[in-house]
Amino acid sequence: MLSPPPTRPDSNCLPFGPARSIIPAVRILTPHRRSLRFPIPVRAFPTREQANMSEDAALVVGSPPSPAGALKRPVFCPPGPSASCSAIWVSGSTLLMSDAAAAQAAVDLHQRLMASGHERPEGDACPICFDLIGLPMHEHAKRNVCCMKRVCNGCALAAYRRGMYNSCPFCRTNLPTDEASELAMIQKRVDKGDAVAIYFLGNQYYYGMLGLARDVPRAIELWREAAELGSINSHHHLGHIHYNGDGIEEDKPRGIHHWQQAAMKGDVLSRHMLGAVENIDGNYQLAVQHWMISAKMGDEGSLNEIKEMFKKGHATKAQYGEALLGYRDATEEVKSPQREEAKRLGV
Ligand SMILES: [Zn+2]
Numbered sequence: 001m002l003s004p005p006p007t008r009p010d011s012n013c014l015p016f017g018p019a020r021s022i023i024p025a026v027r028i029l030t031p032h033r034r035s036l037r038f039p040i041p042v043r044a045f046p047t048r049e050q051a052n053m054s055e056d057a058a059l060v061v062g063s064p065p066s067p068a069g070a071l072k073r074p075v076f077c078p079p080g081p082s083a084s085c086s087a088i089w090v091s092g093s094t095l096l097m098s099d100a101a102a103a104q105a106a107v108d109l110h111q112r113l114m115a116s117g118h119e120r121p122e123g124d125a126c127p128i129c130f131d132l133i134g135l136p137m138h139e140h141a142k143r144n145v146c147c148m149k150r151v152c153n154g155c156a157l158a159a160y161r162r163g164m165y166n167s168c169p170f171c172r173t174n175l176p177t178d179e180a181s182e183l184a185m186i187q188k189r190v191d192k193g194d195a196v197a198i199y200f201l202g203n204q205y206y207y208g209m210l211g212l213a214r215d216v217p218r219a220i221e222l223w224r225e226a227a228e229l230g231s232i233n234s235h236h237h238l239g240h241i242h243y244n245g246d247g248i249e250e251d252k253p254r255g256i257h258h259w260q261q262a263a264m265k266g267d268v269l270s271r272h273m274l275g276a277v278e279n280i281d282g283n284y285q286l287a288v289q290h291w292m293i294s295a296k297m298g299d300e301g302s303l304n305e306i307k308e309m310f311k312k313g314h315a316t317k318a319q320y321g322e323a324l325l326g327y328r329d330a331t332e333e334v335k336s337p338q339r340e341e342a343k344r345l346g347v
Pocket residue numbers: 126127128129130131151152153154155156
């Protein structure tokens with residue numbers, strides 16, 4: 001159940017928005033792990049007692065709708081006739097707010113989610129040629145633990161031809177020759193607070209690599225730390241483990257929350273997963289909207305999903321055509337003669 005409302009007033013309480021009769025379709029996730037769906041009538045509750053009966057406007061939002069840092073702990077509406085509160089779960093905090101305000105926050109989140117993250121993040125580009133790396137990135141680039149930079153295969157080939165056989169094409173550090181020294185290099189950067197290295201170490205624990213025993217709780221701990229430091233990939237992984245209950249209690253809203261965070265920063269795979277979630281729920285229009293974004297960023301899986309939606313009558317021919325063109329443009333953008341040659345030579 002929701003946390004009981006305290007009596008302490010708090011200035012961090014969100015102002016109540018106007019009651020709305022109809023809210024545009026948007027996913028609402030309650031702290032009770034139920035998924036609700038608008039449009040539903042949203043009422044303003046005149047009393048706290050009535051408000052406490054209405055938990056349906058509670059939702060998971062991606063970022064605090066009130067000033068940053070204000071949601072580190074539960075905050076509550078002041079008592080009184082205007083305290084028409086239900087609960088909103090924000091990044092682990094409980095915030096009481098009115099149904100109308102909660103619904104408005106959900107609409108705001110939906111708008112932010114659909115309007116942002118249409119460009120791939122800076123970290124998806126090669127640090128040498130500055131071109132975005134093709135998807136899936138592990139097939140087109142290699143990350144070196146010396147600097148944690150992901151260098152594209154084209155630049156790796158060019159470096160090899162210049163005689164850099166055993167050193168990083170970016171920072172020129174000699175590459176580790178065994179797992180222990182590789183782990184030591186990662187740890188060195190972890191100790192300096194490098195978000196990418198912390199994320200990468202989390203992966204090693206998750207898969208039990210580099211001589212480490214598989215340790216999912218440790219991986220989660222590291223991914224959370226990296227996510228706090230801005231690691232988009234960590235949000236993506238946290239999305240999967242929470243959504244699927246992998247090594248941790250299943251918590252689909254929390255998983256979706258992490259995918260939303262990553263998708264709004266341009267993570268293609270997380271955007272794809274949001275489309276998949278909507279598809280599972282039968283919200284085909286929303287699914288197509290998400291997949292349209294990721295297909296235009298070069299995700300073949302999303303393009304194929306839109307094709308399937310078109311076959312089933314859930315997407316129009318125009319939408320499929322738009323996705324095809326967008327996908328084609330995105331894949332052309334990541335090509336270069338150097339990369340094509342690397343591909344031909346099997347680099
Ligand atoms: Zn490159």
